[in-house]
Amino acid sequence: MNVFPVILCGGSGTRLWPMSRGGFPKQYLKLTSDCTLVQQTAQRLSGITDIARPIVLTNNEQRFLVAEQLRQVGVNPSSIVLEPVGRNTAPAIAIAAMLALQQSPDAVLLVLPSDHVIGNESAFVAAVNAATRLAHDRYLVTFGITPTEPNTGYGYIRTGANLIDGTSAYAVDSFVEKPNAETAQRFVSEGNYYWNSGMFMFAASTYLEELRRHEPEMAAHAEQALKAAKLDNDFVRLDAEAFSACPNVSIDYAVMERTERASVVTTSDLGWSDIGSWSALAALGHGDENGNTLLGDVMTDTMTNSYIRAEHRMVAAIGLDNVVIVETADAVLVAHRDKAQDVKKIVEALNASGRQESVTHRRVVRPWGSYEGIDQGERFQVKRIVVSPGAQLSLQMHHHRAEHWIVVRGTALVTNGETEVLLTENQSTYIPVGVTHRLMNPGKIPLELIEVQSGAYLGEDDIVRFEDTYGRVATA
Incomplete structure (x- = not known):
């Protein structure tokens, strides 16, 4: 088994407040099915050949939550690594690479955020199979999503030369920051730009080699953090002092934008979403004849193009268009769908006032x-x-x-x-x-x-x- 899944579970998911909170973020919620997002992430690995038990990275507060949710769907991780502080994705993936190499010198990592939705799992397996070929040739692979709109909330990847005839595997020409609306429209029109999904695949040894070349300090501190780690039941507790010394840098900035071996596998039928807002989640739903997605005990009259979710009590809505209404036991969000991203401002205000509704549920x-x-x-x-x-x-x-x-x-x-x-x-x-x-x-x-x-x-x-x-x- 050479393919080692790496599931990143450390996010706080505040953009889906009030359901997602600091102590119970969106990856642990049942937003699109009877399984939580992290459970869906683990389950979709079953179609991949030569797959090993996953390596999970999370924090101390969420350790039992992720362990229990994976147990419920019969997934037994090889390691659950506890980060003492958040240091973004590059150091976390370095730890996973070192753990995988302890099991196999030919280990290939498949790095997956725990909070994404993928509707077409057969297309996901096909993309992983294509990426595996590149990873064995020492490429560092990211997965590019064909844009369906000029979205300004994603980074973009511009493709270069085709690397394998007859496939959608390309060299990366450039990574592009989140664009403005005019630039995003141009990217969609030109056709050789793809959304950066945040999923990756590469040989563990290749990643560490590139990390040591471009971020030697980070690589050294990560290695020390794992070397001094302590086992706590089924958890690996990284050394706090060493891991805290790692620069707080994403894999994109640390490696992918600097390596000469960056490649991308593109796909148009993955059914992918990072559920970055309530509007994004609403877009995944199957609206009724009025364009409404209604979940839970909801009653409406003359409502159109709206997403209404009742978790705790009956919600009634009348005469509104294009809104999001989300009800929980202790908080209710009402927002225009075009302003759903601004929920982070509410979370910031709650944090500033010392209130707990941004952190915990009732x-x-x-x-x-x-x-x-x-x-x-x-x-x-x-x-x-x-x-x-x-x-x-x-x-x-x-x-x-x-x-x-x-x-x-x-x-x-x-x-x-x-x-x-x-x-x-x-x-x-x-x-x-x-x-x-x-x-x-x-x-x-x-x-x-x-x-x-x-x-x-x-x-x-x-x-x-x-x-x-x-x-x-x-x-x-």
Whole structure:
């Protein structure tokens, strides 16, 4: 197996707020099917010959999220690498190349963002097969998408000489930054410009050779970060000091725009989208007779050309054209489709004001399951907690709050100070302030309970952990 998929999962996906957030970005959402985007990315690899188990790169906060989502679709990565800080794609791919070479001196990397949609998977496999031939000839390959419009949100690739007769494999003449509208229209008219998809394929050794030539400092720090890495259960924790010293540079700037071995495989029927905005997602939908894409509990009257998504409650819309409406449990976005890219301004304002709606949903995923805020007021807070079968929370204590637990479904094994008790449906327990406690689900079905917190301070940082299955630091 020489083809090593590299799935990049570190993005924050704020352009699809309020569904995509810093702590739960778009790659983990079911936006276009019953599978999340990262699950779709992993599943489409099955049609490629000589494929190895994927190498996944993510961050510490998302490690259990990506591991669980891949487990759900039967994908077992060879490595899940945790980046201590974001340093863009070039250092991350260098780490993946080094890991692949540990398994095979002839390793070829297929680098895939985790948040793209590809509608035609047979065309994807054909493009990968063409790129494999170039990679074996020591070319660094990117995948170019035939533009369907003069889009100013993508970088472009201008093709040069054909490299393999009868194929869509070309040398790269030049990479072009995101153009203005007039330039983008010219690119589409000329016909030899393609969108830069952000997907790549090359021999691991070729990439490292080019990286050491053009970014020797980055290559050296990445090598040291992996050499000093620590294994944490199924995760590879890169050395923070060494990896942080890597320049924050994309693969495009570090290598692809500087190498003499850049090539591109072009395709017109991939059905590709990076879902860079709500407008882009709306374009993927199948509109009704009025051009509307309606998802969830939605009622409309005289609505046209609009995308409306209800995640939590009924949404009614009347008399609007060309709008995006997205409803979640704690936020609603209403925007003109032409202004959907500007959602980032809302996210920036939320961050500046210290609000959490840009980072977390009302339902917060944890390695043991999830919790969801139901109600809160002065000196009290109510949560719905779900614990996965066989999972357990940390052994912990709170300085400022007491907790009442009421089991709604399943079985709870509760450590409460020196006492251990088994609770079933409709049974409850009380955890006083300062008492060490733990919650475990010993059953075969999810444990659901209601937690009522009371006290002077109810922040998630009032947790002192003594033991933890998941190796977390003393934060929620």
